[in-house]
Amino acid sequence: MESVPHIAVVDDHRDIRDLVGKYLTQQGYRISVAESGSALRRLLERNAPDLIILDIMMPGEDGLSVCRQLRRSTELPIIFLTAMADDTDRIIGLELGADDYLIKPFNPRELLARIRAVLRRVNSLPPQREMPKAKTISFERWSLDVGRRELLGGDGVGVPLSTAEFRLLKAFLEHPGMVLSRDQLMDLTVGRSADSFDRSIDNQVSRLRKKVEVDPKNPSIIKTHWGGGYSLCAEVERA
Amino acid sequence: MESVPHIAVVDDHRDIRDLVGKYLTQQGYRISVAESGSALRRLLERNAPDLIILDIMMPGEDGLSVCRQLRRSTELPIIFLTAMADDTDRIIGLELGADDYLIKPFNPRELLARIRAVLRRVNSLPPQREMPKAKTISFERWSLDVGRRELLGGDGVGVPLSTAEFRLLKAFLEHPGMVLSRDQLMDLTVGRSADSFDRSIDNQVSRLRKKVEVDPKNPSIIKTHWGGGYSLCAEVERA
DNA sequence: TTGGTACGGCACAACTCTGCGACAAACCGC
DNA sequence: GCGGTTTGTCGCAGAGTTGTGCCGTACCAA
Numbered sequence: 177m178e179s180v181p182h183i184a185v186v187d188d189h190r191d192i193r194d195l196v197g198k199y200l201t202q203q204g205y206r207i208s209v210a211e212s213g214s215a216l217r218r219l220l221e222r223n224a225p226d227l228i229i230l231d232i233m234m235p236g237e238d239g240l241s242v243c244r245q246l247r248r249s250t251e252l253p254i255i256f257l258t259a260m261a262d263d264t265d266r267i268i269g270l271e272l273g274a275d276d277y278l279i280k281p282f283n284p285r286e287l288l289a290r291i292r293a294v295l296r297r298v299n300s301l302p303p304q305r306e307m308p309k310a311k312t313i314s315f316e317r318w319s320l321d322v323g324r325r326e327l328l329g330g331d332g333v334g335v336p337l338s339t340a341e342f343r344l345l346k347a348f349l350e351h352p353g354m355v356l357s358r359d360q361l362m363d364l365t366v367g368r369s370a371d372s373f374d375r376s377i378d379n380q381v382s383r384l385r386k387k388v389e390v391d392p393k394n395p396s397i398i399k400t401h402w403g404g405g406y407s408l409c410a411e412v413e414r415a
Numbered sequence: 416m417e418s419v420p421h422i423a424v425v426d427d428h429r430d431i432r433d434l435v436g437k438y439l440t441q442q443g444y445r446i447s448v449a450e451s452g453s454a455l456r457r458l459l460e461r462n463a464p465d466l467i468i469l470d471i472m473m474p475g476e477d478g479l480s481v482c483r484q485l486r487r488s489t490e491l492p493i494i495f496l497t498a499m500a501d502d503t504d505r506i507i508g509l510e511l512g513a514d515d516y517l518i519k520p521f522n523p524r525e526l527l528a529r530i531r532a533v534l535r536r537v538n539s540l541p542p543q544r545e546m547p548k549a550k551t552i553s554f555e556r557w558s559l560d561v562g563r564r565e566l567l568g569g570d571g572v573g574v575p576l577s578t579a580e581f582r583l584l585k586a587f588l589e590h591p592g593m594v595l596s597r598d599q600l601m602d603l604t605v606g607r608s609a610d611s612f613d614r615s616i617d618n619q620v621s622r623l624r625k626k627v628e629v630d631p632k633n634p635s636i637i638k639t640h641w642g643g644g645y646s647l648c649a650e651v652e653r654a
Numbered sequence: 655t656t657g658g659t660a661c662g663g664c665a666c667a668a669c670t671c672t673g674c675g676a677c678a679a680a681c682c683g684c
Numbered sequence: 685g686c687g688g689t690t691t692g693t694c695g696c697a698g699a700g701t702t703g704t705g706c707c708g709t710a711c712c713a714a
Contacts, residue, residue, distance in 0.1 A: 204611060251539055263522040270528035275536055276515065283502040289509035292608045297514060297536055300490055300602065325594045325640055338701060339642035375661085376703050382663060383702095393662085402711060403660070577690055614672085615692050621674060622691095632673090641671065641700060 180367055181295055182206040184225040186216050186242070187257070188234040192280075196229065196257070199284045200291075206367030213237035213245075223364065225252070227295060229287075232258040232269070240272055247273035253294045257282065313349045315410040316397055318388065320345060327387070340365060341384050344377075348398065348408035357405040381406055420534055421445040423464035425455050425481070426496070427473040431519075435468065435496070438523045439530075452476035452484075464491070466534060468526075471497040471508070479511060486512035486606025487582070492533045496521065512606040552588045554649040555636055557627065559584060566626070579604065580623050583616075587637065587647035596644040620645055 183205050185196050193209040201207050208225060210216040212234060219225070228246070232239035243254055256269045259280045266277045275294045278287055311322045317330035325342050327335045337345065347356070347364035358377045359369055365380075385392045399409045422444050424435050432448040440446050447464060449455040451473060458464070467485070471478035482493055495508045495516045505516045514533045517526055552559045556569035564581045566574045576584065586595065586603035597616045601609040609616065620639075624631045638648045 253536070263525050267522070267524050267528040270525075270532045273532075273535070275532055283506070285506050286502050286509075289506045293509045293512075293514055294536075296512070296602055296608060297492075297533075299599070323593045324646065325643055339640075340702065342643075374703085375705090378661065379663085379703070382661095385662095400661070579691065613692085614694085617672065618674080618692070621672095624673095639672070 180204060180206045181227065182208065182223070182225040182367075183291065184208045184210060184216060184219055184228045186210045186213070186228060186234075186239070187231040188212060189231075192231070192257075196284075196287070200288070201367065203288055205291075206363070208363075213239075213242040216242065226298075227253045227255065227291060229255050229257050229291075230274075232256060232260055232265070240269065243269070243272045243274055253298055255287075255290060255294065257287065311414070313346075313412055313414050315349060315352075315408070315412040319415075320349060322346065335387050337387070338383075340380050341387065344380050344384055345388070348406075349412055352408050352410065352412045355401045355405050355407045361405065377406075419443065419445045420466065421447065421462070421464045422530065423447045423449060423455060423458055423467045425449045425452070425467060425473075425478070426470040427451060428470075431470070431496075435523070435526070439527070442527055444530075452478075452481040455481065459489075463489075465537075466492040466494065466530060468494050468496050468530075469513075471495060471499055471504070479508065482508070482511045482513055483605075483607070487604075490606075492537055494526075494529060494533060496526065510607055512602075512608075550654065552585075552651055552653050554588060554591075554647070554651040559588060561585065574626050576626065577622075579619050580626065583619050583623055584627070587645075588651050591647050591649065591651045594640050594644050594646045600644065616645075 183200055185193050185200075185207060186209075187193050187196070188211050190211075193211070197207045197209055208219050208223065210219050214237070216228070230239045230243060239256060239258065243256070246252060246254065254274045255276045255278060256266075256274050257278050257280065258265075258269075260266075261279050266279075269277045276290050278290060313320045313322065319328050320326075321328060325337060327337055327345070329335065343365040344361065347361060350364075356364070358374065361377050362369055362374070381398060382392075385395050385398055389395045389397055397408065397410050399407050401407060422439055424432050424439075424446060425448075426432050426435070427450050429450075432450070436446045436448055447458050447462065449458050452475070455467070469478045469482060478495060478497065482495075485491060485493065493513045495505075495513050496519065497504075497508075497516075498519045499505075500518050505518075508516050515529050517529060550560065550562055551567075552561065558567050559565075559581075560567060564576060564578075566576050566584070568574060582604040583600065586600060589603075595603070597613065598609050600616050601607060601613070604619075620637060621631075624634050624637055628634045628636055636647065636649050638646050640646060
């Protein structure tokens with residue numbers, strides 16, 4: 177989570193999703209919403225969040241079973257946010273592997289504080305001894321050092337990236353080959369949706385191409401899909 | 416944490432200590448009790464627990480300041496257990512770096528569930544290898560004497576560092592090359608999270624640069640990453 | 655070919671983020 | 685408590701980045 181933490185809000189009530197989503201967006205988080213467990217699973221496939229806020233009482237699959245299932249495969253932090261007020265419910269929720277449990281009606285600032293507490297714990301980075309960096313993603317003749325936010329050329333020369341460029345490139349590298357619409361790219365980089373005549377992504381792509389492509393006029397790495405978006409066209413290797 | 420988790424219970428009321436202690440012992444934990452912040456500190460020296468349960472309202476030093484102080488030096492999980500029921504109190508507690516917050520009167524089973532949730536998270540974390548305690552860390556033409564909290568120049572001249580400066584520098588030296596966000600730096604230095612308009616880190620960086628950089632206006636050791644944070648840009652060597 | 659739309663790139667304006675001096679609040683040893 | 689030190693806040697100036705307008709070009713559908 178080098179950029180903006182990404183939080184998924186799962187609740188069958190639109191107003192709650194909107195409320196929580198809006199508040200957390202305001203607080204600088206990137207938000208995805210889902211109205212059911214299956215919607216959450218679709219979301220996970222596309223774009224895994226750093227934390228999940230989960231309602232319990234939902235029609236169909238309930239939050240507890242969603243949690244149980246998530247825990248089988250992941251360690252994603254989960255915070256229950258629900259109207260069930262009974263001690264026992266809280267205990268069951270926590271026993272299922274949730275990280276925290278907050279009761280509706282809730283104070284948004286408390287939700288925020290709890291989110292931060294959980295993320296703080298999850299992200300606490302262990303001290304590193306050496307410079308050799310952990311996570312780098314290689315493609316073509318480049319390698320992106322995610323921790324250091326630096327793009328290294330095959331010749332070992334570093335190209336400085338701006339924040340937006342870094343996020344954009346990271347978004348591409350995390351979805352290699354996939355055609356990403358401007359809207360998705362906006363979502364992945366700044367966490368807001370593009371209004372219809374937004375050309376900012378085009379611009380960022382252009383800027384990024386200038387740094388990454390051999391011949392920016394004839395891009396070979398970041399391909400344009402007319403009317404669709406862009407895609408990264410390269411073998412990527414994570415190390 | 417080898418086999419049995421060790422939990423410290425800090426509360427000025429004997430009955431609470433006994434109650435919680437007994438219950439948790441029954442549940443298979445190893446318990447230590449302390450009736451005040453200073454008692455806790457003595458306990459920490461002898462035998463560090465895996466988790467601390469902390470009351471807020473205590474005569475003398477209150478739980479919040481105990482928490483603040485603990486966070487400066489450790490990442491020990493802390494759960495507040497207290498009668499203060501106000502939202503705001505909870506938020507403050509969590510912002511100070513606590514992991515959870517439970518209100519008296521409480522259901523022991525909920526306490527247990529929350530303890531488990533926190534420990535589960537902590538233990539599932541990175542292999543959290545203990546860093547061999549280095550006495551001094553060298554970089555560029557400096558060496559930091561960690562024990563004496565003193566910065567020695569190549570010419571043997573010592574530069575005094577304030578506490579915050581020392582912590583900041585240490586944080587950088589322990590994560591060389593990494594881009595650290597203000598939030599992470601807050602975490603690493605004072606153990607609390609930064610609210611969005613916090614500029615204190617900028618200031619500390621500025622102050623530190625004045626002591627460390629050859630030309631503070633054109634920093635070469637502590638680099639700024641626009642929109643991202645700061646990073647230490649130097650070979651470090653631990654001894 | 656022609657019209658309509660989407661994209662590329664340039665340049666500039668607006669904006670956001672940062673550096674840092676100054677000040678005030680908090681802290682600390684006495 | 686008291687004076688010195690340290691640390692957080694405010695505010696402004698300056699730096700760097702990002703979005704927008706514009707126009708030329710590429711692409712698609714008749």
